[in-house]
Amino acid sequence: MALLIVNQELCTKCGTCSESCAVGVIGMASEGPQMLVPEACNACGHCVAVCPNAALDHEKAPLKNQKPLPRFPVLDPETAADFIRSRRSIRNYEDVAVPRELIRQLLEIARFAPSGYNSQGLSYLAIDNKDLLRKIAAVTIDWLDELVKTGLPWAQRFAGLVEVYRNTGKDVILRDAPCLIVATAPADFVMGQDSARFALEYVELYATSFSLGTCWAGFVQMCAGANYQPLLELLKLTEGIAVLGTMIVGYPKHICKRLVDRNPLELRWVD
Numbered sequence: 203m204a205l206l207i208v209n210q211e212l213c214t215k216c217g218t219c220s221e222s223c224a225v226g227v228i229g230m231a232s233e234g235p236q237m238l239v240p241e242a243c244n245a246c247g248h249c250v251a252v253c254p255n256a257a258l259d260h261e262k263a264p265l266k267n268q269k270p271l272p273r274f275p276v277l278d279p280e281t282a283a284d285f286i287r288s289r290r291s292i293r294n295y296e297d298v299a300v301p302r303e304l305i306r307q308l309l310e311i312a313r314f315a316p317s318g319y320n321s322q323g324l325s326y327l328a329i330d331n332k333d334l335l336r337k338i339a340a341v342t343i344d345w346l347d348e349l350v351k352t353g354l355p356w357a358q359r360f361a362g363l364v365e366v367y368r369n370t371g372k373d374v375i376l377r378d379a380p381c382l383i384v385a386t387a388p389a390d391f392v393m394g395q396d397s398a399r400f401a402l403e404y405v406e407l408y409a410t411s412f413s414l415g416t417c418w419a420g421f422v423q424m425c426a427g428a429n430y431q432p433l434l435e436l437l438k439l440t441e442g443i444a445v446l447g448t449m450i451v452g453y454p455k456h457i458c459k460r461l462v463d464r465n466p467l468e469l470r471w472v473d
């Protein structure tokens with residue numbers, strides 16, 4: 203199968219595919235679109251998706267795997283704005299497990315987040331074993347405690363968190379959430395960090411539609427990023443694989459009844 207297959211009966215040579223190509227590798231010849239530099243194609247699938255006549259197929263972004271989109275935009279602006287703003291960081295959870303199938307569905311959507319050069323390349327760990335979650339919180343606190351004791355300035359503001367954990371056992375790291383998602387990629391994957399941020403943000407947003415809450419577990423990520431062995435051992439990370447994002451998921455104990463405001467927009471047009 204060639205990378206790009208043109209159905210000559212359906213193709214009107216309108217050039218939409220060529221115009222939409224992310225990396226400019228589709229040219230228009232007299233017989234229709236042509237893949238000029240196959241090795242530079244990033245398989246984003248735009249060419250197939252925009253064709254008004256379904257005249258294109260692509261080996262790495264097959265037409266049969268593309269879901270028809272009957273309406274665009276999918277949400278009206280007010281619904282979309284409320285949807286986005288209703289995502290909040292949840293730090294109190296019901297003691298209810300999240301079905302593994304739901305976690306899988308959240309991560310399925312994460313696959314559609316943008317990634318540099320469509321590199322994608324993330325994989326995930328999911329942990330719902332309560333005992334393991336408690337151990338992960340405990341070793342993360344140990345790591346944070348060590349930093350606090352070294353006198354590192356930024357760590358000082360979290361001394362109180364460590365104290366609360368030590369004195370009360372309150373899980374200030376994973377918030378007793380029933381599930382932790384860990385985004386990983388090979389340590390030398392240069393676009394991994396950004397991609398993981400976007401992918402997990404898709405998870406956060408999509409989770410709200412299942413009445414699920416989420417929160418970035420930033421301390422766990424920093425702890426893993428610092429190569430803290432007790433944590434890496436608990437995560438059973440393969441050699442050369444880095445933790446690029448960590449997020450807790452569960453059913454919120456409290457639901458926000460209001461959408462908060464934020465700092466006013468700062469915008470300057472430059473011309």
Ligand SMILES: Cc1cc2nc3c(=O)[nH]c(=O)nc-3n(C[C@H](O)[C@H](O)[C@H](O)COP(=O)(O)O)c2cc1C
Nearest residue numbers: 289290291292293374375417418419420421422462
């Ligand atoms: C990269 C990142 C790491 C974060 N880590 C933590 C964390 O470790 N613990 C926590 O309670 N919140 C964490 N947060 C959540 C922020 O505190 C939160 O997004 C911010 O206060 C705004 O509140 P909102 O998300 O409810 O709108 C993190 C957020 C980001 C983006």
